[in-house]
Amino acid sequence: MKVPLHMAILSISLLWVPLPAAAQAGPVGVEEHLGAILPAELILIDETGAPVRLGDLVDRPTALALVYYRCPSICGPLMNGMVDAFDSLDEIPGKDYRLISVSFDDREKPDLAARKRENFLKAFERHTPFPPEGWRFLTADTETIRILTEAVGFNYQRAGEDFNHPAVLTILSPQRKIVRYLYGIAFLPFDLKMALTEAAEGRTGPSIRTVLLYCFSYDAGAKKYTLNLLRVTATLTLVFLAVFALYLVISTRRHRRAQPHE
Numbered sequence: 579m580k581v582p583l584h585m586a587i588l589s590i591s592l593l594w595v596p597l598p599a600a601a602q603a604g605p606v607g608v609e610e611h612l613g614a615i616l617p618a619e620l621i622l623i624d625e626t627g628a629p630v631r632l633g634d635l636v637d638r639p640t641a642l643a644l645v646y647y648r649c650p651s652i653c654g655p656l657m658n659g660m661v662d663a664f665d666s667l668d669e670i671p672g673k674d675y676r677l678i679s680v681s682f683d684d685r686e687k688p689d690l691a692a693r694k695r696e697n698f699l700k701a702f703e704r705h706t707p708f709p710p711e712g713w714r715f716l717t718a719d720t721e722t723i724r725i726l727t728e729a730v731g732f733n734y735q736r737a738g739e740d741f742n743h744p745a746v747l748t749i750l751s752p753q754r755k756i757v758r759y760l761y762g763i764a765f766l767p768f769d770l771k772m773a774l775t776e777a778a779e780g781r782t783g784p785s786i787r788t789v790l791l792y793c794f795s796y797d798a799g800a801k802k803y804t805l806n807l808l809r810v811t812a813t814l815t816l817v818f819l820a821v822f823a824l825y826l827v828i829s830t831r832r833h834r835r836a837q838p839h840e
Contacts, residue, residue, distance in 0.1 A: 606742045608759060609731035612782045616729050616754040622680060622716040625692040632726075633754065635714060639675045639777035640750040641760075641770075644732045644743075646683035647694045647715075652745045655763040660747070661701045663765040667774075671705050672712030675774050679713070682727055682734060683741065684720045691715040730756065749773040751780045758782065 618633030643660065645653035660677060669675055681691065695715040702708040718726065727734070734743035747765065749758040757780070758773045776782070 605733055605735040606744060607733050608744050608746050608761075609733065610759055611729065611731045611756055612758070614729060614756050616750065616756070617725065618754060620722055620726060622718050622722065623688055625688050625695055625715055627688040630714075630716070635676070635678060636750050636752065636754045637676075638673075638752050639774045640752075641675065641677050641773075642730070642748040642750055643677070643679045644682050644727060644730065644746075644748070645679055646681045646741060647686050647690050648683070648740075650740065652743075652763055656745045656747075657698055658701070659762070659764045661698060663767055663770050665702050665704045666767045667771060669771070669774060672709035675777075676711075677713040678716065680716045680718060680723075680726065682723050682732070682743070684718065684723055686717050688717055691717050749777050751777045753780060755780055756782070 616632060616636070618631065620632040621629045622632060622635070624630045641660065641664075643656060645656060647653070657679065664671065664675075664677065671677070679691075679694075692715065695710070695713065698715075699708045699710065699713060730748050732744065732746070732748075734741050745761065745763050747760040748756055749760065751757050755777075757777045760769060760773060
């Protein structure tokens with residue numbers, strides 16, 4: 579059986595293009611669980627060393643940041659990005675929304691969390707004084723961290739004394755429903771406002787994760803996402819070949835129609 583030229587070109591191209599990052603095995607990244615409900619009975623430790631239920635914390639639209647407080651790279655910029663973005667919103671912190679940072683390093687204790695909270699609360703300029711209940715800095719034991727990170731879909735890997743991990747905010751509804759993921763260390767106020775609105779209504783919002791993961795790869799050494807030039811080039815080549823194949827098909831059909839019938 580003869581295979582049409584355009585089908586052969588497409589078949590070869592599909593074999594050559596790498597699979598998206600979401601389809602590749604890897605320990606670092608986010609597996610989105612949009613619509614999932616985080617467990618209410620999960621017990622975290624607050625800045626004073628007292629236990630607190632996750633269900634009692636998430637009683638309004640909430641932005642959850644999974645970090646570790648000694649992080650030498652992206653956790654500090656991530657939380658600075660939270661300060662910059664949330665400080666620009668008209669919504670009232672502690673009333674219209676709450677921020678929660680949870681350390682996924684079980685070695686970190688409440689005294690460190692308290693110092694970090696004090697420093698970041700001082701960084702707000704418009705919403706000042708920022709209400710302490712508006713941004714909680716929490717720690718947890720190993721099992722609690724495992725349950726929480728798995729529920730969120732947050733995958734990280736220990737690297738010596740530090741960790742390789744993604745930078746992401748998980749937006750939760752007052753019912754602890756995951757409604758959106760916001761990636762990176764800088765956030766547009768419009769995106770946050772939309773995410774908080776969706777959270778208040780319990781609606782899950784779209785994520786650009788698929789595009790980001792396809793075009794970018796996580797560099798564990800540099801602890802950042804970098805453009806995957808090979809994958810982008812391969813995709814553009816595939817698109818070009820598909821368009822060329824379509825052109826061949828259309829041209830062939832037009833040529834046949836133009837031929838006189840005997």
